[in-house]
Amino acid sequence: MIKKTIIEQKKEKNLLIVLSLIAIFLSYIGIPGIENSVIMPNYFIALIIPFILMKLGNLNLYKLVIIGLVVDVFVGQLLGQYAFIFISIYLADYIVNRALVIKSGKQVFTLSFFLILISFFILWISSLSYSIFTPPKIILFQIILTAITYSILNVFINRSISR
Amino acid sequence: MAQKESKVKLKLFNRAEFPLFSFFILFILCLVLMGVDYRYQILPKIKSEFSIITAPIIYLINLPKNILNESKDSFITKAILKEKIKNLEQTNYSLSIQIQENVLIKSENKILRDTLRIKKKFKIKGATAEIILPDVKNGFKILTVSKGFKDNIKTGSAVINNEGLVGQIINTSKTYSELRPITSEAYAVPAIMNNSKENVILFGNGNGGLEIPLFPANISIQINDTFITSGVDDLYPKGIKIGRVTEIKPTNSPKFNFIVITPFSQPTTFSQITVVNKRK
Numbered sequence: 001m002i003k004k005t006i007i008e009q010k011k012e013k014n015l016l017i018v019l020s021l022i023a024i025f026l027s028y029i030g031i032p033g034i035e036n037s038v039i040m041p042n043y044f045i046a047l048i049i050p051f052i053l054m055k056l057g058n059l060n061l062y063k064l065v066i067i068g069l070v071v072d073v074f075v076g077q078l079l080g081q082y083a084f085i086f087i088s089i090y091l092a093d094y095i096v097n098r099a100l101v102i103k104s105g106k107q108v109f110t111l112s113f114f115l116i117l118i119s120f121f122i123l124w125i126s127s128l129s130y131s132i133f134t135p136p137k138i139i140l141f142q143i144i145l146t147a148i149t150y151s152i153l154n155v156f157i158n159r160s161i162s163r
Numbered sequence: 164m165a166q167k168e169s170k171v172k173l174k175l176f177n178r179a180e181f182p183l184f185s186f187f188i189l190f191i192l193c194l195v196l197m198g199v200d201y202r203y204q205i206l207p208k209i210k211s212e213f214s215i216i217t218a219p220i221i222y223l224i225n226l227p228k229n230i231l232n233e234s235k236d237s238f239i240t241k242a243i244l245k246e247k248i249k250n251l252e253q254t255n256y257s258l259s260i261q262i263q264e265n266v267l268i269k270s271e272n273k274i275l276r277d278t279l280r281i282k283k284k285f286k287i288k289g290a291t292a293e294i295i296l297p298d299v300k301n302g303f304k305i306l307t308v309s310k311g312f313k314d315n316i317k318t319g320s321a322v323i324n325n326e327g328l329v330g331q332i333i334n335t336s337k338t339y340s341e342l343r344p345i346t347s348e349a350y351a352v353p354a355i356m357n358n359s360k361e362n363v364i365l366f367g368n369g370n371g372g373l374e375i376p377l378f379p380a381n382i383s384i385q386i387n388d389t390f391i392t393s394g395v396d397d398l399y400p401k402g403i404k405i406g407r408v409t410e411i412k413p414t415n416s417p418k419f420n421f422i423v424i425t426p427f428s429q430p431t432t433f434s435q436i437t438v439v440n441k442r443k
Contacts, residue, residue: 083193084194
């Protein structure tokens with residue numbers, strides 16, 4: 001088993017904190033040029049997925065619940081909503097990793113896209129403004145933007161850690 | 164420098180058993196939290212408590228955007244203002260046209276309503292038509308009406324509108340008719356004064372009015388007295404308003420006065436009229 005040094009662990013934790021602050025910052029401003037403020041990526045889902053997939057920051061279920069509750073206070077609609085999403089991502093990742101061997105970049109991206117879809121599904125069914133007639137286009141845009149944000153974050157996190 | 168090794172059990176590539184019990188507990192906790200929050204609205208209260216911290220952050224985050232928007236409003240260009248004025252003028256113009264149309268429709272509506280009321284009052288049966296063209300034939304003023312014998316309009320029928328007597332149909336074709344107005348020189352109608360039983364005949368003077376050349380001087384008559392149809396000729400329904408007295412002149416004979424009457428009805432183009440069915 002490859003063990004991480006304390007410096008590496010601290011680095012990952014600091015990275016998580018910094019990126020979380022940036023996510024909070026970005027979630028309060030819309031995308032320039034897009035009038036509809038609903039069309040924006042879900043930065044927290046895009047941030048947590050690479051940390052869970054790459055087993056960074058020494059995250060476990062309890063830490064994910066606490067992070068989720070903090071996120072709920074800032075941008076959530078219901079207390080426990082994001083905590084629920086994060087532990088669901090954790091569970092889905094565990095199940096997939098038990099059943100399949102995820103090695104290549106394409107596999108990782110496919111898995112992450114699958115996790116994004118699960119997250120949005122939970123977000124949709126637990127939303128206070130739940131409506132079966134929610135415009136599918138908006139959700140599709142959000143999913144695509146979240147996937148793009150995830151890709152950018154994934155590259156950024158990999159480079160930051162490998163330094 | 165040697166790096167200190169972590170004593171914490173790392174999760175990288177950890178294939179340990181899934182903490183199912185913890186997951187189950189947390190899963191239930193999250194559901195309970197969501198349910199309780201939905202029921203008691205806890206999150207808004209927490210957010211309001213945290214607003215002391217979050218509000219300044221949100222304000223600072225949105226500050227550049229707000230400044231940009233405010234500066235855009237402040238430095239709105241002259242061209243934009245001109246364009247706005249132009250658009251408003253166009254809107255104003257189209258609205259003024261609509262108002263005119265509405266006034267016309269309102270007026271027509273009133274006339275039609277009044278026409279229908281007259282029909283009910285006097286039990287007049289007839290066809291409603293419209294004056295489409297004023298004309299002069301052989302020195303007489305003639306009005307063209309939009310309906311002809313196809314619509315059961317017959318020569319000699321009386322024509323009225325909501326204001327009173329208009330004239331008489333003198334010629335009909337399939338789709339239109341010609342109407343001689345009561346003010347025409349060749350026009351005569353039996354009438355009575357509103358407040359007396361004296362039968363008289365009114366003649367058109369060809370100058371926008373009617374007249375009685377020889378009105379008995381012993382009959383009391385005053386300015387603004389009104390004349391209505393007497394109905395003695397079986398052509399015009401009884402009681403249709405004709406006009407009011409506007410002038411009383413003495414004649415060469417002291418036994419008679421010359422009376423000038425201004426008609427109530429002065430139909431113009433596109434006004435509505437009713438052609439009364441001739442009595443059999």
